[in-house]
Amino acid sequence: MFSYKIVLIGNFGTGKTSLIRRFVENSFSEEYLSTIGVSISKKTIKNATVMIWDIEGHTEFKPIFKQYLLGAKGFIVVADLLRPESIEQIPQHIEFCHNVVQDAPVCIALNKSDMPHELTEDSLQKIKQSSPAIVEVLKTSAKSGDAVEELFLKLNETICEQIS
Amino acid sequence: MRTNLLDLLCKKSAISYIIFDSAFHVIEAKNVDLEKESDIRDFLWEIIGLEEPILTLKKHNTPIEIPMILRENCYYDLEIDSFKDKHTKNYYIAYMQKKSKYTKEYANVLREINKKTLIYDLSDEKKDSQYFKEINKHLITFHLDLDGFIIGVNDASIHFFNLEKGAFLNQHFSEFFQVQKSQNTETSNIFLAKNANKEDVFFHTETIPVANTEGKIKENIIIAQDITHLKKIKKELEYAQEHDALTGLANRRTFLKKIDTLTERENSFSVSFIDIDHFTIINEEYGAHAGDMLLKHLTDLLLEFKDPDDLLLRLNGDSFAIVFDPSKKREYIERVNKNLETLASKNPLHYNSEDVIQFTYTTLLMHFPQDAENAQDFLKKAQKAMERKKIDKKIL
Numbered sequence: 001m002f003s004y005k006i007v008l009i010g011n012f013g014t015g016k017t018s019l020i021r022r023f024v025e026n027s028f029s030e031e032y033l034s035t036i037g038v039s040i041s042k043k044t045i046k047n048a049t050v051m052i053w054d055i056e057g058h059t060e061f062k063p064i065f066k067q068y069l070l071g072a073k074g075f076i077v078v079a080d081l082l083r084p085e086s087i088e089q090i091p092q093h094i095e096f097c098h099n100v101v102q103d104a105p106v107c108i109a110l111n112k113s114d115m116p117h118e119l120t121e122d123s124l125q126k127i128k129q130s131s132p133a134i135v136e137v138l139k140t141s142a143k144s145g146d147a148v149e150e151l152f153l154k155l156n157e158t159i160c161e162q163i164s
Numbered sequence: 165m166r167t168n169l170l171d172l173l174c175k176k177s178a179i180s181y182i183i184f185d186s187a188f189h190v191i192e193a194k195n196v197d198l199e200k201e202s203d204i205r206d207f208l209w210e211i212i213g214l215e216e217p218i219l220t221l222k223k224h225n226t227p228i229e230i231p232m233i234l235r236e237n238c239y240y241d242l243e244i245d246s247f248k249d250k251h252t253k254n255y256y257i258a259y260m261q262k263k264s265k266y267t268k269e270y271a272n273v274l275r276e277i278n279k280k281t282l283i284y285d286l287s288d289e290k291k292d293s294q295y296f297k298e299i300n301k302h303l304i305t306f307h308l309d310l311d312g313f314i315i316g317v318n319d320a321s322i323h324f325f326n327l328e329k330g331a332f333l334n335q336h337f338s339e340f341f342q343v344q345k346s347q348n349t350e351t352s353n354i355f356l357a358k359n360a361n362k363e364d365v366f367f368h369t370e371t372i373p374v375a376n377t378e379g380k381i382k383e384n385i386i387i388a389q390d391i392t393h394l395k396k397i398k399k400e401l402e403y404a405q406e407h408d409a410l411t412g413l414a415n416r417r418t419f420l421k422k423i424d425t426l427t428e429r430e431n432s433f434s435v436s437f438i439d440i441d442h443f444t445i446i447n448e449e450y451g452a453h454a455g456d457m458l459l460k461h462l463t464d465l466l467l468e469f470k471d472p473d474d475l476l477l478r479l480n481g482d483s484f485a486i487v488f489d490p491s492k493k494r495e496y497i498e499r500v501n502k503n504l505e506t507l508a509s510k511n512p513l514h515y516n517s518e519d520v521i522q523f524t525y526t527t528l529l530m531h532f533p534q535d536a537e538n539a540q541d542f543l544k545k546a547q548k549a550m551e552r553k554k555i556d557k558k559i560l
Contacts, residue, residue, distance in 0.1 A: 003205070005213030013282040034278035036237055036271035037232025040209055051212045056232075059278065067230050069214030083285055 003049040004159060007069050009093050010078035012057030015111040018142035019078060020054050023152050028143050038068050045156045058089070058116045067099040072087040076151065078109045079140065083115035087127070094131050105158045108131045109151050113139035168349060178240075182208065186219060191255065195388055208258060210242055213467075218256055221246040232263070232271075239263040239271065304367070304388040312337045316384065326360030337386065339429045341367065353400050355388065367431035410462040411458060413478040422487055423539035428531060433490040434497045434503065437528040437546045438466070441559045443482035446521060453513050458523060461513045469507055478545075494531065501529045 008016040017035050024041045034057065040054045047125055057067045069075075075097045079086040087110065094106055108127060110119065119139075128137045136145040136154045171194075174180070180195035181201055184204045188211075191200065198207055205212050210233060216227055240262045240535040268377075283292050304324055307316035317332045325340065332340070340356035344366065355367045369389040373381045406418045414422075426433050440446075440462065447455040459482070466476050466484060473489040485505075488497050507525055513521040528549050536542040 003212045012278050013285070032279055032282060034275050034282075035234075036274050037234055038230070039234040042209060049212075051209055057278075059281070065231065067228065070217055070228065071215070073213065 001047050001049060002163070003051060004073040004115055004163070005051045005053060005054060006074045006155060006159070007097075008074045008076045008078055009055060009064060009097060010057060010093075010109075011080070011083070011089060012059045013081040014078040014086050015109075015142050016057065016058060016076075016078045017054050017153070019076070019140060019148055022097075022142045022145055022148045023098065024052070024146070026079070026162050028145075030143075031045075045153065046160075048156060048160060050156060051153070056066040058093070064096065067098055069097060070094075072097075072101050072104060073112075073163070074105045074107070075101075075153060075156045076107045076109055078111055080109050081112050081119055084116055089118070090127060091130055094133065099134065103133060105135045105155060105162070106131065106139040107135055107151055107155045109140045110137065111140050111142060111154070113146055114141040114144045127139060129132060165401050178264075180262075181262045182258045184258070185253075196260075198430060204258070207409050211258065213242065214244070218244055218246075222254060229517055232267075234266075236365060239267050241367070270517065282326055289462060302390055304390075306332075306337060306386045306388070308337055308384045308386060310381065310383070324359055335476070341388070354391075357388075364392075366395045386399075408478040411459055411478050413463060413476055413484075413559050415477065416479045419477045419479060419487070419543075420539040423478075423542055426487070426490060431531070432532055433540060434488045434492070434493075434494065434529060434531045436486045436488070436497075436501050436544075437479075437530070437550060438462075438484040438486070438504070439526050439528075439554070440482040441524045441551050441557070442555070446523065450515060450519060450521060454513075454519070454521065457515060458521060461511075462508070462523075462525075465507055467505065485546075498529065501527060526550060526557060526559070541556075552556040 006007050008020065012034055012122060013032065013137065015037075017033075018028060020041050021029070024043045035054055036056055038053055041054065042050060047106055053068060053072070055064060056062070058064050068112045073092075077090055077093045077097070079090055081087070097104060110124070110127075124137055124139075128134055135158045136151070138151050138154075140147045140151055142148060173417040174194055180191075181193070182190055182196055182198060182204055184190050187556040188204050189200075190198050190202050190204050193450060195271075196207065198204075209211060211218065211228060214228060221228065227243050228435065230242040232239050233242055240260045241259075243259045245257055245259075247257065301320055303318075304321045305318040306314055310314050314332045314335050314337060322329055333508070341357045344354040344356050351389075352371075353369050357365055357367060359365050368391045369386050369388045372385045372387065374385060376382045376384050406414060406421075408415045417548050440458070443454060443455065446458060458509055461480070464477070464485065464488070465476070470476055470486055471489070471492075476493075477485050477487070479485055488500075508524050513523065528546055530536055530542060530546060530549075532542075536545050
């Protein structure tokens with residue numbers, strides 16, 4: 001059994017905490033309580049213990065604290081399908097992660113897929129091609145649970161391959 | 165005494181600490197219930213993943229600080245540093261300082277702000293505001309004095325021309341915009357400007373006079389909107405209206421306009437009409453695609469055959485026309501028309517490896533003013549004469 005750290009990063013209100021809650025506790029709450037600072041959850045996947053860092057989302061007035069990313073083996077960048085600016089900022093978030101941990105694998109969660117949205121397959125492909133570090137782009141829903149497990153398992157698989 | 169003081173300080177400042185070695189085994193702990201020799205990571209998850217930065221702490225000499233960690237509904241700051249004991253062995257210390265109740269209150273205020281911002285982000289109000297922001301990004305605005313000299317510009321202007329603000333000031337507006345067309349009103353114009361890439365961009369501008377408190381006009385604000393795309397669409401539509409989509413040749417509409425112009429300006433000119441024989445049969449036998457290929461093939465032949473100053477047009481389905489330049493002499497035109505008659509027989513269409521489509525056409529040469537007086541007259545008479553010729557050739 002080994003342990004490693006991953007960090008969920010993205011604009012505020014994109015659903016980072018909800019994705020973690022769905023994955024770790026299989027629960028969901030409609031109430032929005034933004035994360036201030038960082039809270040860390042633990043989940044065992046196969047023979048690995050994953051420390052999932054849920055950090056405060058990026059806002060116009062408050063940048064993300066770099067130290068939170070230190071020592072991460074991979075990242076999940078979360079964007080909100082209903083807020084285009086959160087999708088537009090995905091490349092900046094990836095760049096920020098790679099400034100701290102070079103070349104770490106990244107999964108992209110385009111969250112709130114249970115709501116009507118306008119993201120085309122073409123745009124999704126463009127996001128996928130925007131960085132060689134991206135291992136998966138998934139439309140997720142913390143509410144319905146769609147693609148949530150797949151998201152974490154894919155990142156775990158990539159990290160385990162890199163570690164072994 | 166020293167221990168008591170340390171206890172007091174830790175309690176007062178809500179500090180806990182754990183001292184551990186390079187194997188991450190606990191050596192000593194304060195205000196944390198931890199056994200000696202246990203792995204610190206079993207209690208302090210926060211340092212999982214940070215092993216490497218911790219072990220290289222002495223090199224960098226900067227402690228690792230992780231603020232605002234939420235654990236069991238309390239916030240605390242974590243700081244990890246290294247030190248050496250009297251035997252110069254490396255040890256590490258993790259301090260955890262519990263944040264005051266005010267931090268929690270501060271976090272709640274931030275949560276409220278984020279909640280309101282999120283509601284606004286998803287609202288129609290935000291969408292409208294973004295919509296107007298998007299428009300403003302493309303609206304170039306100039307402030308001019310009454311003589312047309314620039315006294316102010318907005319960011320869109322700076323971006324469009326890729327110039328510093330100072331490069332605009334005190335320059336005349338006409339240095340940047342050339343008038344293209346005055347509209348019905350004095351305040352609305354079409355201007356042409358070159359962008360930073362030296363490309364032509366058309367602008368529709370509106371001039372807004374600004375008056376002072378006494379009602380006297382003190383400056384003009386010019387708002388310019390890029391309409392290049394509209395110009396392009398208009399141009400494309402005009403082209404589509406006057407050209408045949410299949411062959412790219414000018415169409416019947418252009419023919420009528422051209423003949424009207426020539427009948428007004430010229431004393432004489434000639435037109436040769438060309439009608440493919442049995443075009444319907446070719447279409448039925450080989451299919452519509454072969455028919456289209458034949459029209460394109462004949463277009464290529466005629467374009468190569470005609471003089472550059474003569475105009476080739478496709479009038480409808482299988483009918484073409486060449487409007488000869490009025491400067492051409494009749495003898496020359498008649499000779500050209502004679503050569504035209506044999507062009508098809510020498511150049512069949514090689515449709516595919518198996519099918520070579522032989523085709524013929526009927527030609528008809530008409531002269532202005534003897535044979536027709538105007539454009540419609542040309543078309544009407546040409547149709548009748550062509551029918552007669554085809555009957556004679558036993559095509560109809």
